[in-house]
Amino acid sequence: MEFNYSEEQLALQDTLQRFISRDYDFDKRRAFSASPYGFSPEAWSQYAELGLLALPFPEDFGGLSGTAVDTMLVMEQFGKGLLLEPYLSTVVTCGGLIRDAGSDSLKKRLLPEIGAGKLKLALAGYEAAGRYDLAYVTCTAQESGGSWRLSGRKTVVLDGASADYFLVSARSAGKVYERDGISLFLVPKDAKGLTVGAYPTQSGARAADLGLENVAVGTDALIGAPGRALPIIERAVDRAIAALCAEAIGIINALNEATLNYLKTRKQFGVAIGSFQALKHKMADMLIAAEQAQSMAIIAAVHADSEDAADRRRAISAAKAYIGQAGRLVGQHAVQMHGGMGVVDELIVSHYFKRLTMIDLTFGDADYHLASFSDTLRPTA
């Protein structure tokens, strides 16, 4: 394994850091979050100019053929800057899914548009009563005379408020929880019969619930073979998890930096509070957690693109579980050590904490992934 970033990667990292300090400070971010779509369209076009939106796509489709490690590096900066733009949904999750499972014509149609910042996508894979199980699909898909008709509901579609297209999982055969019989469709936001109920999230972005009533799409809207979409979706979500892990690392490191700085500057009883051994040792625990979490994020990135589903499950679930736990420890300690300042809206610390908490709750929390990692340890498994 190579643990050092390449020249290009360091340059990219540097560019993003400068972008954040120049165009995305905490106050600007607050304004972006308050705006209708909960992010900055200007920033989005800047990402396009920087090539970020085409990073993971093949050259033939105007991409830069970036690796999962490149994505990791970008997402770390998204964490550090608490960037609100729908990069995870559009580029990593949906873009990556289309790259891996889309037809050539679809790739030609969408990837360059995504790369140019003209198109935003969101994955509608979860339903209310299914918790974190992507196989819980009650939304129906019926084929009739050259078109599909979708009916049902999807919940907490991340970045759903601004998406131009949704990737909707629907059941074309089988019963709920069956792995077979799930199909995936590309549905435009203005499709007849589609309702988008948008709302803000705890971390300041936007999500939406979808209602589909007999929504008609052409057969070309089908991605992958009918009834065979679950592995495709799982792979996309695993990649999204690896990216989320990287975002969490960006936040964890930022929180440690902020807390360490606070310990050195905040004075009580006439001395910097960082001179108290109990706080020193807590800070040491936070550093250890950050180092270990970083290692797990690397494992996730290295296995994110693996074709071997079992090997991927083991790495991704272990990383998501571990980073969920580490994020909890770092987030709670950071707030605690900031005292009163840790629980007010004024400082970025509480916003880091909230985002970290929501990352844990996205795509399955630490307990969910600990269980799925644990289940891979069964001799019978």
Add this chain to the structure above:
Amino acid sequence: MEFNYSEEQLALQDTLQRFISRDYDFDKRRAFSASPYGFSPEAWSQYAELGLLALPFPEDFGGLSGTAVDTMLVMEQFGKGLLLEPYLSTVVTCGGLIRDAGSDSLKKRLLPEIGAGKLKLALAGYEAAGRYDLAYVTCTAQESGGSWRLSGRKTVVLDGASADYFLVSARSAGKVYERDGISLFLVPKDAKGLTVGAYPTQSGARAADLGLENVAVGTDALIGAPGRALPIIERAVDRAIAALCAEAIGIINALNEATLNYLKTRKQFGVAIGSFQALKHKMADMLIAAEQAQSMAIIAAVHADSEDAADRRRAISAAKAYIGQAGRLVGQHAVQMHGGMGVVDELIVSHYFKRLTMIDLTFGDADYHLASFSDTLRPTA
């Protein structure tokens, strides 16, 4: 609930404390542990004189009609002094079982003898492959012409090396793990066909495995109705668990006392190590754990004699689980803060630690009882 000991109870406590400091210091205890039976027969007769061995029995059988709280108080001292005598097996577990489930003639025969220190008993309820499940009984009992014949094996019978009688659970009907069909028999140590394989335990006492080959006992050896013994045994074990919890409290408090004292006297870098905040806060955690554990031991004692099995299960399992966890925290911290001195045989600290660890592993460890407590929370349960 009454949280204050009565005059008599305080007097008893005081007597035991004086006995320990006079006749049972650490060096004497070491010698007792090394002796053939792993305890002091002299101490045993002193307990008889003090009335300890008749404490929980009704007056009609020469007892003092002591409560579970009295037993708690005695067991706390057993913990503090790391007393090795088979009080838990003989008086609390088996004596209590006979008191509750034995026939009048049996009580007349045994309880006064136990009270006088002339008789020692041990419960043989577990089998090797059954882990902590008392319903795992493969040992067989067949009735034929006015007598029962027992065959099979029992494992890790506490205080089995010195017992005059064993209470042996055997299956007279049904399949392994079935709650019905388990019977309980009083078997003398010299019964034909009984082999007693004794060995020392990690906490310096003696246990034994039993082999039974067609051991014949009379019908009067049967305790309770045939096939109906499991609830009787479970109740006796629950009472034993409550007593173990109290013993653990005695040890936890002794460890905290020893550690606090070490923190105040041990000097490094020119100061008492107790002046380091990280250690102060650890010590505070140990005190908190001790207080909470004490409360749990009280809950266990108050419910130990409850007829309501469900209510008992909830209290006993919660207490055993919680005290197992608290003991782990206190034991590990105490050893850690004693540094090198914590991991050598010389100081009593390591012996407290080992006993506390073995208490957790007796009658089901913290995880086992957390699970059984958790299962009582099921709405369907």
Add this chain to the structure above:
Amino acid sequence: EEKFRAEVRAFFDAELPTDIRTKLQLGRRLSKEDMVRWQKILFRKGWGAPNWPKSFGGTGWNIVQQHIFEEERADACAPGQNPFSLKMLAPVMQTFGNAAQQEYFLPRILSGEDGWCQGYSEPGSGSDLASLRTSAVRQGDHYIVNGQKTWNTMGQYADWIFCLVRTSTEGRQQQGISFLLIDMKSPGITVRPIIMLDGEHEINDIFFDNVKVPVQNLIGEENKGWTYAKFLLTHERSGNAGVGICKRALKKLKEIATEQMSNGRPLIEDSRFRDRIAQVEMELMALEITNLRVLSATANESRALGPEVSVLKIKGSEIIQQLAELKMHALGHDALPYVREALDMDWVGNPLLGAHYRSYAPPISGQYFNQRKTTIYAGSTEIQKNIISQMILGL
């Protein structure tokens, strides 16, 4: 005791207004009017001050009765009474205040006419309270107060504020502090809302710009304020094990875990999640007894609560945080939405979201965030451990 408990429970069943009960059940916002209304109801019953002696119009209940009342209150989803008025200011005023102060202020607290807030912390003085700098300079028969208080809870609703102010800079920090009562309507007072991390307005900065305060509003002697403040702190700490509130939250958690589905079964049937609940429930079982042991010990030795309340504060705050965290995790994806309007009773809601977003869901995540404060305020966990190691362990 059981008779008393029954009486209390019956009262709550009969007298607690349904609209207020519902708000608390669902974790919706309470208005000032709600709180005053409830205080007046209690006052009519003669229960305006559960922790006061009869002589001042209190109930004269012993510490165990107060504990039972508090437990039943939480279980009934009744609002807590203003702790700054009843548990902090009043004991100080009853012990160190003069007759005039007692006769004027205490009845107005009982009747709900006056609500108080606390002016202790300052930007530079959190755990290190004695370093406070807000000044009060004597001018004739007034003090002129200048400075800033922060972390002031519910000041936006309060009629009066009791403040620690610096009346002297001589000698040790502790020796120059006085305890002053200030009318919130006084000219020169500005209240600036501080938004908490859950987006709610609960605390404030309070600025004093040449605020005139009559000298008769001084409690006890000038420069003796620190003594009164320490006295107050032990009273503040009393009963903050919060066993009643924790039991309520545990009940709620189990309801949620029974409603939410996982693998086609109620979440609580998942042993992994249920074990988490069990772990906290054990802690709470223990805390309830520990709390009673502390109370009965103090009762028997008839003394004020000592440092052992630090144990209760640490455990109580940890448990309420763990319960809040589990409730949030029980929601799964439904923990992500942040719908402010949903915190008002009249929210009709986003129909799509509303279909699965249960009535209990809206406040849950915010409560987890907000509850982080419980290990920080009223003496952070670190401070409590310092107290334990110093005053109990002698380290």
Add this chain to the structure above:
Amino acid sequence: EEKFRAEVRAFFDAELPTDIRTKLQLGRRLSKEDMVRWQKILFRKGWGAPNWPKSFGGTGWNIVQQHIFEEERADACAPGQNPFSLKMLAPVMQTFGNAAQQEYFLPRILSGEDGWCQGYSEPGSGSDLASLRTSAVRQGDHYIVNGQKTWNTMGQYADWIFCLVRTSTEGRQQQGISFLLIDMKSPGITVRPIIMLDGEHEINDIFFDNVKVPVQNLIGEENKGWTYAKFLLTHERSGNAGVGICKRALKKLKEIATEQMSNGRPLIEDSRFRDRIAQVEMELMALEITNLRVLSATANESRALGPEVSVLKIKGSEIIQQLAELKMHALGHDALPYVREALDMDWVGNPLLGAHYRSYAPPISGQYFNQRKTTIYAGSTEIQKNIISQMILGL
């Protein structure tokens, strides 16, 4: 790297004596003869000192190769080589020793002729090493050594001991310390066994009563010993993440959890116990990468290991302790017996017990007790956190 790994593995498969391998697999006692025999085998292969430069007869392996060797060693159940000889004394001697010392001692270490032990800690000097009091007084061409060392590991087997001794009481404590090499056969040396809490003899008190030590056995300069000691400590800390040993223990734990039964199924099928294993396995997965990151960083910047090894030490010791604890809990009742003889290979055993008391059972509980030392020795976890907060965090 994979080629190298294969070569190492092949060697262990071929050359490691079966009796030694079995002893380690089952956690039985190793004799001195076992250790010497193994060192001689490695020496013949030219691998007598994996961490030494070629110039001194070492392998000259880089830090990653050493890591691979260590990992394979643990996986193969081969004994570790004497760390006091190879990882502690040798680097000091190679850096600060004179030619005569290097030519005489180093070859004898390689060949297994000499085994060394360490004389550092004293009853009054644990974490605070510099306060040591064992004295060495110059008399002609000898030092006369008096005092007591404790916490000495494996001294009962050692031929030589390297000691920190006080040669001056002037100035700062650190300035009066010298680094001395002492023959364990010297008159005046008494070795008193210290029994560990698991009942085993692993460490000793060593008493020096007017022991004569030739001056040529002084390393470097008199009173400069503290410099050499600190140099040694960073080398001691290297590779003490113990990833290889942890992996081996994890494998063992899974074997045990597959053998032991619970509810009629293998224990590992119980999700509650399996989740415990999973939790530790995750920590270990992370530590393996963290360890490699530290190694590659040091390699790239071609520098000695820095304070980041404290992170490895803390995590590595916690993980090995957790694995030992889980192994013990996996045994259930079989964790209770304490059968000393069962730790010798030739134990026939108590037939009844033997029927279910598996070959892996006898050492398990003792190992849990014994492993408590790992967070204490070589810089306790508390000391390591001090190092992190001071040297990495700048607190």
